Amino acid sequence: MSNVFIVxxxxxxxxxxxxxxxxxRAKSDNAEVHIVYVLEWSPYSFxxxxxxxxxxxxxxxxxxxxxxxxxxPLLKELEGSGLxxxxxxxxxxxxxxxxxxxxxxxxxxxxxxxxxGSDMAARFFGSVPGTLVQIAPxxxxxxx
Amino acid sequence: xxxxxxxxxxxxxxVLAVAAFLALLPSIAQAQDAAMGIDxxxxxxxSPVSNAIVSVIFYSVPVGDTAFPLIVGWLxxxxxxxxxxxxxxQFRYFGHAISLVxxxxxxxxxxxEVSHFQALATxxxxxxxxxxxxxxxxxxxxxxxxxxxxMILAGLLGMASKFTECTLGVKFRNEYGDGTVSGGPMYxxxxxxxxxxxxxxxxxLGIFFAICCIGGAxxxxxxxxxxQSFQQFxxxxxxxxxxxxxxxxxxxxxxxxxxxxxxxxxIKSIARVTEKVVPFMAVIYVGAALVIILMNYDMVGWAFxxxxxxxxxxxxxxxxxxxxxxxxxxxxAFSNEAGIGxxxxxxxxxxxxxxxxxxxxxxxxxxxxxxxxxxxxALVIIITGQLGSGLTGVALTSSAFExxxxxxxxxxxxxxxxxxxxTMISWSYYGLKAWTYLVGEDKRMEMIFKIVFCLFVxxxxxxxxxxxxxxxxxxxxxxxxxxxxxxxxxxxxxxAELEQYTARLSSGEIRKFKHS
Numbered sequence: 001m002s003n004v005f006i007v008x009x010x011x012x013x014x015x016x017x018x019x020x021x022x023x024x025r026a027k028s029d030n031a032e033v034h035i036v037y038v039l040e041w042s043p044y045s046f047x048x049x050x051x052x053x054x055x056x057x058x059x060x061x062x063x064x065x066x067x068x069x070x071x072x073p074l075l076k077e078l079e080g081s082g083l084x085x086x087x088x089x090x091x092x093x094x095x096x097x098x099x100x101x102x103x104x105x106x107x108x109x110x111x112x113x114x115x116x117g118s119d120m121a122a123r124f125f126g127s128v129p130g131t132l133v134q135i136a137p138x139x140x141x142x143x144x
Numbered sequence: 145x146x147x148x149x150x151x152x153x154x155x156x157x158x159v160l161a162v163a164a165f166l167a168l169l170p171s172i173a174q175a176q177d178a179a180m181g182i183d184x185x186x187x188x189x190x191s192p193v194s195n196a197i198v199s200v201i202f203y204s205v206p207v208g209d210t211a212f213p214l215i216v217g218w219l220x221x222x223x224x225x226x227x228x229x230x231x232x233x234q235f236r237y238f239g240h241a242i243s244l245v246x247x248x249x250x251x252x253x254x255x256x257e258v259s260h261f262q263a264l265a266t267x268x269x270x271x272x273x274x275x276x277x278x279x280x281x282x283x284x285x286x287x288x289x290x291x292x293x294x295m296i297l298a299g300l301l302g303m304a305s306k307f308t309e310c311t312l313g314v315k316f317r318n319e320y321g322d323g324t325v326s327g328g329p330m331y332x333x334x335x336x337x338x339x340x341x342x343x344x345x346x347x348x349l350g351i352f353f354a355i356c357c358i359g360g361a362x363x364x365x366x367x368x369x370x371x372q373s374f375q376q377f378x379x380x381x382x383x384x385x386x387x388x389x390x391x392x393x394x395x396x397x398x399x400x401x402x403x404x405x406x407x408x409x410x411i412k413s414i415a416r417v418t419e420k421v422v423p424f425m426a427v428i429y430v431g432a433a434l435v436i437i438l439m440n441y442d443m444v445g446w447a448f449x450x451x452x453x454x455x456x457x458x459x460x461x462x463x464x465x466x467x468x469x470x471x472x473x474x475x476x477a478f479s480n481e482a483g484i485g486x487x488x489x490x491x492x493x494x495x496x497x498x499x500x501x502x503x504x505x506x507x508x509x510x511x512x513x514x515x516x517x518x519x520x521x522a523l524v525i526i527i528t529g530q531l532g533s534g535l536t537g538v539a540l541t542s543s544a545f546e547x548x549x550x551x552x553x554x555x556x557x558x559x560x561x562x563x564x565x566x567t568m569i570s571w572s573y574y575g576l577k578a579w580t581y582l583v584g585e586d587k588r589m590e591m592i593f594k595i596v597f598c599l600f601v602x603x604x605x606x607x608x609x610x611x612x613x614x615x616x617x618x619x620x621x622x623x624x625x626x627x628x629x630x631x632x633x634x635x636x637x638x639x640a641e642l643e644q645y646t647a648r649l650s651s652g653e654i655r656k657f658k659h660s
Contacts, residue, residue: 043247043259046423048406049266049573052258052493057323059256091256100252 003031006102008094008112008128010037011070018113018143019074023083031108032084035074036101037066041091063089095131103137110140194615201618210467215621216474219483222628223301226308229635230642234303234507240649241504248656249501257495260505267490267506269422270570271513273563274372274538275479277429277556280521281540284531287471288461289447290454292522294472299514302482303507308631311503311638312336313488314496320585327492328574329485329627330354330581336634349626350581353485356622357578360486363616365571366597367604369564370399374605376538380557396605402565404598407572408591422566425559426517432555433520436548440527447526479518480510484620485627489574498654500641524548572597 007022009015019035026033039062047055071087078085090097102110114129129142204211227234243249244260283291309329316335317327330350337346374395378386388395437444455472458464481487487509494502521541525531530544538560545552572594579593580586648654 039256041256043250043255044261046265046269047258047262049270049490049493049570050407050410052263052266052490053326054324055256055258055493056325056495060323062256092252 003029003109004105004107005031005033006098006105006107006110007033007035008038008098008110008132009035009070009074010094010113012113012115014113014115014143016113018111021141021143022111023078023081025111026083027081032086034086034088034101034105034107035071036088036090036098037071038094038097039063039066039089039091040094042093059091094128095135098132099135099137107138109138110136111143112140113143190615191611194611197622198614198618201622207470208464208466209462210470212466212470213474215624216470216477218628219305219477219624220298220301220473222483222624222631223298223303223305226304226631226635227301230304230307230639233307233642234300234511237504237507238511241508243656244501244505245508249654251657254495258493260494260496260501263491263494263502264505264508265423266570267487268509268512269566270490270574271479271481271487271509271567272422272426272517273567274369274560275475276513276517276521277541277560277563278372278538279475279479280518281525281535281537281544283471283475284522284525285536285540286462287468288454288458289450289522289526289531290452290456290458290461290465290468291472291475292451292519292526293455294469295476295522296472296515296519298473298476299480299510299518302476302480302510302514305482305628305631306480306487306509307503307507308635308638309483309485309488309627310491310506311499311641312631312634313492314494314499314502315637315641317492325493326577326580326585328489328577328581329623329630330357330578331492332488332634333626333630336630336637339637340633342633346630349630353623353626354578354581356619356626357486358575358582359616359619360623361571361575361578362597362600364620365575366568366600367616369567369571370396370601370604372538373399373561373564376557376560380554392606393602396602399565399605400598400601403568403572403601404594406569407597408594422562425562428555429559430517430520432545432549432552433524436524436545437520437527439548443527444523447523450526451522476510476514476518480513481620482510483628483631484623486571486574486620486623489577490570498641498645500638500645503638503641568601 003026005022005026007019009019022033025031051058066089067087071089075085075087088101090101092100098110098112101107110132112129112132114127129140132140133142201215202213203215204213206212245264247259247261250259280292280295283295287294312332313327313329316332317325318331319325330353333350333353334343334346337343337349340346374388374392377395378389381388383389454461454468456465458466458468461467477483487506491502491506494505496502525540525544528544528547530540530547533540533543535543538556542553542556545556575597576590576593580590583589645654
């Protein structure tokens with residue numbers, strides 16, 4: 001079975017660091033890379049009646065924006081790298097979505113960046129890498 | 145740069161609205177000086193029309209010593225018919241409704257769309273409010289403990305009405321090219337009656353519904369809410385001696401600006417905060433009620449004894465059993481709005497391939513509103529022995545809770561204001577949808593409606609316009625006339641949806657998704 005890497009990408013420089021790390025490893029391991037971009041979403045959040053009405057339209061806009069502004073340019077940039085790269089855009093809780101995609105594509109490893117902050121919020125509520133370390137179905141690498 | 149422009153545009157509308165209010169301030173203040181005069185003039189002008197309409201909508205027949213408004217009978221009979229027609233759907237599919245709200249049947253590919261939970265929460269924030277706090281107190285103070293039994297029964301029956309109207313709301317909604325949706329009774333009346341070869345009647349009923357809905361939005365959904373929350377605000381800030389006692393206009397302007405910022409400026413964060421705080425307040429309210437009930441656990445048996453005895457003997461109540469029944473039915477109908485058609489507008493926005501699933505979810509609404517929250521209020525009033533204290537309305541509920549927690553009236557005031565605010569936001573939307581149904585989907589016309597809606601917040605809290613409020617209250621109940629007629633005619637569509645859905649559910653074609 002070939003190696004499949006999952007990279008959590010959020011468009012920040014931390015995400016870019018994780019991606020660069022993954023691409024480098026993928027070259028030496030001859031791995032396929034799936035780049036996952038998650039739009040944070042909870043089905044239990046509260047919306048006003050007007051937001052309910054416009055939700056479907058907003059969702060379409062958000063996906064189009066994420067695709068045209070982030071994923072498409074990124075995949076284009078990677079075209080010449082000689083690697084097999086795929087882009088995934090999904091809604092949900094970031095760690096859950098990354099794990100779901102990892103299971104779906106039979107990933108062998110998950111690679112994510114970290115913001116490196118030590119703010120109180122992260123201490124109380126946990127961070128994406130922290131949660132992933134707890135729940136990931138495959139080995140995980142956190143790129144500092 | 146673009147973002148800055150958007151940002152400016154975002155703030156422009158509410159700022160203009162605020163400026164308009166400030167410009168109005170001196171005249172409102174003057175109006176306040178001559179408040180009695182202006183109130184009286186408006187009251188005198190509107191009274192003949194208002195009285196005529198109120199006496200038609202709330203036409204009451206004397207039953208024993210009490211008057212029974214026929215519109216309440218209209219709603220309860222309809223709820224009973226739907227309960228029987230759908231074979232006690234509210235009990236058979238209660239568990240399935242909970243599964244749907246939990247998201248067990250939600251396709252993960254639809255993440256990011258409106259969930260069943262969100263549609264239910266938004267619709268609930270429009271119905272949970274003063275009816276649950278003040279209405280119940282009125283019911284038990286007039287109808288005795290027994291009124292609680294009939295209120296619960298009406299709540300349980302009302303679940304079938306909600307199921308019917310919300311299924312139709314999704315089934316016959318309009319979906320536009322840009323992905324937005326508009327739904328509600330006016331749409332199912334028009335489209336559904338069209339399919340039944342009665343397009344003219346459907347359109348007529350739709351227009352009638354929309355006019356009543358606009359009236360109801362300005363009155364019961366706005367002025368009444370503003371007025372009651374101001375009263376409660378004055379009560380906790382010192383009553384007659386309060387600095388705010390004669391400054392309803394000031395309270396109104398602050399409230400109107402906050403409402404305006406949400407509905408005109410689209411600053412969703414305020415609405416989102418409220419929508420988060422409202423369920424939290426509801427949980428605190430029910431939690432406090434539960435604590436009081438647990439503290440007096442030895443009296444729970446006695447309280448239920450009182451409720452059952454009162455329901456069937458009507459001892460000590462004006463009108464006996466019938467008196468208790470009328471009060472219970474009336475307050476349940478006032479509180480959960482089942483059969484009125486309003487919630488169908490909010491529920492229509494959910495993303496589902498099966499309209500019936502929204503029907504199942506919506507039947508939880510009268511259950512939470514009436515069977516759980518209203519019953520809690522009634523139990524606390526009975527257990528704390530405040531029944532018979534001579535008090536009624538919010539004051540009765542407040543003193544019942546205060547007997548256990550001295551700080552509760554303050555919390556209740558906050559709850560009343562927040563409930564009122566979320567009800568206003570919901571009704572501004574219901575009214576707007578009815579308005580655009582009549583005048584067409586046009587941004588300028590929408591803006592006119594929203595600005596007028598904000599002005600009515602100021603009017604509602606600064607004037608004592610009894611007849612205007614009575615009039616608008618009757619408009620809300622007038623919505624039930626075209627809506628229930630529509631439900632009777634269109635219920636076979638719901639039955640067909642139910643049959644095909646349940647067949648696929650039992651065959652395993654529709655099944656739960658595995659969620660991580």
